[in-house]
Amino acid sequence: MAIEVRIPTILRSYTGGAKAVQASGSTLGELLINLDTEHGGLRDRLVDGESLRRFVNVYLNDEDVRFLGGLETPVADGDTVTVLPAVAGGAL
């Protein structure tokens, strides 16, 4: 068992085109570090220093991890992590 990570189109260049990849870890932060060993560069698109990038949404199952514990959020086998780039912009 592992944790499924769903990858948006724009980041699939890091996963050889795969829509979803498997990884493991006990927290989201650890999972992303482990994910990066196989898919180098992916973590950097999601994490800036010690926190998630502002315009990337990361969900654990049905919740935005910002409302859970960010990178500290515990994850477990069977969970699904979904990454979606925020849709944002504006006049300025």
Next chain:
Amino acid sequence: MLTISRDLHEKIIAHARKDHPDEACGVIAGPAGSDRPTRFIPMQNAERSPTFYRFDSMEQLKVWREMDDRDEEAVVIYHSHTATEAYPSRTDISYASEPQAHYVLVSTRDESETEFRSYRIADGEVTEEPVEVTE
């Protein structure tokens, strides 16, 4: 080129007018790979701002999952500018993350006339494209 039905074209403008002076935003989904916008999905602007928009993250998850289940994709991503022209700003360009989408911008700065323009935004490059409205 963006080909869009008169009905969807009008729905985008109506949404932008309704939310003015705040920016309105949303998606038109269509069958994956078809380049044909068919399903109108107005989104909440989580920022409720006249100068910024951002899809509500939980609503976005729900809508993106729905599109996935129906084998659709975001064919059009639209938003309005309420005091400036319908041209992508630096912010719009830096956050654009759907290279297959038509980015539609509507300007409601003029009360009687609404500008409606479409762009491709990929790798920081903006290309305006013609809009064909079909009956």
